[in-house]
Amino acid sequence: MSAQHAETPNTETEHSQTQPSTQVSRTADRVFAVVVLLLAAGLGLAALTFPAATQDSDPGTAALPWLITAALAVLGVLLLLRPQPSAVLPPASVRRTAAAILILTVVYAGLLDVLGFIPSTFAFLCCASRLMGGRRWLQILLVSALTAAALHLLFAGLLDVHLPAGLLEGVIP
Amino acid sequence: MSDWLIGLEAIADPLVLLLIVCGVSIGIVVGALPGISATVGVAILLPFTFALEPIQGTMLLLGIYGGAVYAGSIPAILVRAPGTPASAASVDDGNALARQGQADQALKVSVLGSTLGGIIGVILLALLAPVLASFALGFGPAAYFMLALLALTVVAAVSEGRMLKGLISGALGLAIALIGLDTIQGFPRLTGGSPELASGIDYIPVMIGLFAVAEAFLQFENRLGISLKAKGQRFSPGLGWLKKLAPSAILGSVIGFIIGVIPGTGGDIGSFVAYNEAKRAARKDRRNFGHGDIRGLVSAESAKNAGTAGALAPTLTLGIPGDVTSAVLIGAITVHGLQPGPALFDGSPDLVYGIFIGFLVVYLVLLLLGWFGSGLWARMIERVPATYLWPTGIVLAVLGSYSLRSNLFDVMVMLIAAVLGYVMIKGGFPLAPLIIGMILGPIAEEGFRLAMILEGDLSWVLQPLPLVLLLMTVASAGFALRRELRSTAS
Structure with missing residues (x-):
C-alpha cells in the first residue's frame, strides 16, 4: 500500500x-x-x-x-x-461520499442480474463518476455509456464470458 | 533443451507479445499513480485473464508487475512520493538528483537499473527454478508445513512496526481458509450448512475485493492528483557513466533476487538491503549517498525489479507465493485448473519456460518504453482521469468476480472482502498477511496432519530439511520480535 x-x-x-x-x-x-x-x-x-x-x-x-x-x-x-491511535472514520467532509460509494456498489451488484450488465453498469458509472467529482453531465453520460458497451463487447464478445442481459434480453447479441 | 523451445514457441505468438506491451504500458501508468501498487494493478486486470490462455494471461499480469514496480520510482524521483512501496529506497538519492536539475539522469538510471535488475533476476530464476523444482519433487508434507510456517512468519515480520496487527491479519486469513470441507476428514467447517460455502471461499474474489475495490473506496475519499514536472537539462549517457553504475547495479540485482526468493518478501525489503550494501561497498566514497548518488539509486532500483523475478521462484516451484503480487499470479494460474508447484514444470513446460522467456521480454520492452518515453509517460500519468478510472475499476472488479463462475456468490464475497479491506487499511492492519494466510493455511494444515499421520509422532521435525526451515522460522520471528521491542522502547 x-x-x-x-x-x-x-x-x-x-x-x-x-x-x-x-x-x-x-x-x-x-x-x-x-x-x-x-x-x-x-x-x-x-x-x-x-x-x-x-x-x-x-x-x-x-x-x-x-x-x-x-x-x-x-x-x-x-x-x-496496547491500542495505537488511528483515524478509522473518514473526515466529516467526505463521510457521505464514502458511505454513498459503498452503498452504490452493493446496489450495483444486486441489480446486475435484474437489469442486466449494460443498464446497471451504465447507471453505476454515471452515479460513481458524479461522486468522484465529475461535473459535466453530457461527458459523464457519454463516457459511462461507451465504457459499459465496450466492456460488454470485450467480455461477452471477445472473452466469451456470460453476462446477464436483463432489460436488453434479445436486443443485444 | 526442448523445454526452452516449447517455452519460446509459446511466447512467439503475436497476441502474447501484444499483451506484454499492453501489460508493461498499463503497469507504468498504474505503478506511477499514488495508491495503485503493482498488486492493485494486477488484481484489477486479473479478470481479463480468465478467458485468455494461461500463458497469455500470465504475461499480461507479469507485464503489469514489471512495469508497475519500475514506475513507482517516477514519482519517487520527481516528487518524493513513491508510487509503490518497493520504490521507497529510491526517494532520497532520486529526488536529490531531481532537485539538482538532474531529473532526466535520475529517470534514466531508474530505467536502466530496473531493467537490468529484472533481466539478471529472470536469468537467475531461469537457472535456479528448474533445479529447485526437481529438488522440491522430493519434499514431503513436513517440508511443506515448515515452508508455509516460514512464509507466514516472514510476512508478519515484515509488517514493520505493526507486527501485532500483521499477526491478527494473518490469523484472520487462516480462519477464512478454514471455511469449507477439511482436506483430510472431509468435514464441512464453518459452512452453516450452506452448499456454496462447503467448497470453501475462493481467494480470487477476496483478493480483488481487498486490493482493488478497497483502494477504489479510499480514492473516493481523498482524490489525489499528481504533478510530474521534470526540470533541468537533458542527459546523454556515456561509457564512463555505465561503468560507474555497473557494479552497484549487479550487486543490487543479486541481493534483490535472493531476498525476493524468501517466501513472503518481494522487492520492498530487497531495495533497502541493496541500498545499504552499495553504500557499504563504496567505502570512503560514500558521503554523497542520500544526496543524489547514482550508485545508491541504481542499487535500489535494480534490487526492487530483481525481486519480482525472485518472488516467482517459490511461487512457481513450490506454489508458495513470494510476495502478494505473485499470490495474485497463483490465482491467475489456478483459475485454469493448473497448480503451481514442482509438477507444473513437467506438466506445463510451455507455461513455465514461457514465463522465463516472456518475463525477459517484459524487461526488454520496459527498457525501450521507459528509456525513450519517460517524458511521454509523465504526461500520460498526469492526465489519467480519476473521475472515470476508479468507477471503472469497481465495475471490473464486480465483473471479474462474477465471471469467475457466473454467479453472484463470488461477487458477494468480493464485496465483503472490499469492506473488510477498507476497514483494515483504515485501522492500520496490513493486508498482505491475510491473503498469504488464506493461501498458506490449507498447505500448512494438510502438511502438518499428513506428517503426523505418516510418522506417528513429531519426530519429522528433526529431519534435515524441516529442521533447517524451522531454524529459519525461529530466526526470522526472533529478528522481528527484537525489532518490534526496540521500536516500542524508543
Whole structure:
C-alpha cells in the first residue's frame, strides 16, 4: 500500500497539519480488539462441535481452529492492552461520499442480474463518476455509456464470458 | 533443451507479445499513480485473464508487475512520493538528483537499473527454478508445513512496526481458509450448512475485493492528483557513466533476487538491503549517498525489479507465493485448473519456460518504453482521469468476480472482502498477511496432519530439511520480535 496509508508514529501531529477534521483516537483499536476477541470466541465455540480425528496420530479437524482461536485470543488481548491511535472514520467532509460509494456498489451488484450488465453498469458509472467529482453531465453520460458497451463487447464478445442481459434480453447479441 | 523451445514457441505468438506491451504500458501508468501498487494493478486486470490462455494471461499480469514496480520510482524521483512501496529506497538519492536539475539522469538510471535488475533476476530464476523444482519433487508434507510456517512468519515480520496487527491479519486469513470441507476428514467447517460455502471461499474474489475495490473506496475519499514536472537539462549517457553504475547495479540485482526468493518478501525489503550494501561497498566514497548518488539509486532500483523475478521462484516451484503480487499470479494460474508447484514444470513446460522467456521480454520492452518515453509517460500519468478510472475499476472488479463462475456468490464475497479491506487499511492492519494466510493455511494444515499421520509422532521435525526451515522460522520471528521491542522502547 502506498505511504498515505502507512501508520506513522506521530499520527497526532500529522493529522493536525493535514486533515483537521479527522478524529484520531485509540478507541478504534479497542473496538478492533473486541471484534478479534469475539471472533476467537465464535471460532472456539464452533470448533467444539467438530468431530474427533479418525486416525490415531492425526491431530484432527479441530486442531488448527483451536490454534487460531488461541492466537486470536492472545492477539486480541495484546491489542486491547496496547491500542495505537488511528483515524478509522473518514473526515466529516467526505463521510457521505464514502458511505454513498459503498452503498452504490452493493446496489450495483444486486441489480446486475435484474437489469442486466449494460443498464446497471451504465447507471453505476454515471452515479460513481458524479461522486468522484465529475461535473459535466453530457461527458459523464457519454463516457459511462461507451465504457459499459465496450466492456460488454470485450467480455461477452471477445472473452466469451456470460453476462446477464436483463432489460436488453434479445436486443443485444 | 526442448523445454526452452516449447517455452519460446509459446511466447512467439503475436497476441502474447501484444499483451506484454499492453501489460508493461498499463503497469507504468498504474505503478506511477499514488495508491495503485503493482498488486492493485494486477488484481484489477486479473479478470481479463480468465478467458485468455494461461500463458497469455500470465504475461499480461507479469507485464503489469514489471512495469508497475519500475514506475513507482517516477514519482519517487520527481516528487518524493513513491508510487509503490518497493520504490521507497529510491526517494532520497532520486529526488536529490531531481532537485539538482538532474531529473532526466535520475529517470534514466531508474530505467536502466530496473531493467537490468529484472533481466539478471529472470536469468537467475531461469537457472535456479528448474533445479529447485526437481529438488522440491522430493519434499514431503513436513517440508511443506515448515515452508508455509516460514512464509507466514516472514510476512508478519515484515509488517514493520505493526507486527501485532500483521499477526491478527494473518490469523484472520487462516480462519477464512478454514471455511469449507477439511482436506483430510472431509468435514464441512464453518459452512452453516450452506452448499456454496462447503467448497470453501475462493481467494480470487477476496483478493480483488481487498486490493482493488478497497483502494477504489479510499480514492473516493481523498482524490489525489499528481504533478510530474521534470526540470533541468537533458542527459546523454556515456561509457564512463555505465561503468560507474555497473557494479552497484549487479550487486543490487543479486541481493534483490535472493531476498525476493524468501517466501513472503518481494522487492520492498530487497531495495533497502541493496541500498545499504552499495553504500557499504563504496567505502570512503560514500558521503554523497542520500544526496543524489547514482550508485545508491541504481542499487535500489535494480534490487526492487530483481525481486519480482525472485518472488516467482517459490511461487512457481513450490506454489508458495513470494510476495502478494505473485499470490495474485497463483490465482491467475489456478483459475485454469493448473497448480503451481514442482509438477507444473513437467506438466506445463510451455507455461513455465514461457514465463522465463516472456518475463525477459517484459524487461526488454520496459527498457525501450521507459528509456525513450519517460517524458511521454509523465504526461500520460498526469492526465489519467480519476473521475472515470476508479468507477471503472469497481465495475471490473464486480465483473471479474462474477465471471469467475457466473454467479453472484463470488461477487458477494468480493464485496465483503472490499469492506473488510477498507476497514483494515483504515485501522492500520496490513493486508498482505491475510491473503498469504488464506493461501498458506490449507498447505500448512494438510502438511502438518499428513506428517503426523505418516510418522506417528513429531519426530519429522528433526529431519534435515524441516529442521533447517524451522531454524529459519525461529530466526526470522526472533529478528522481528527484537525489532518490534526496540521500536516500542524508543
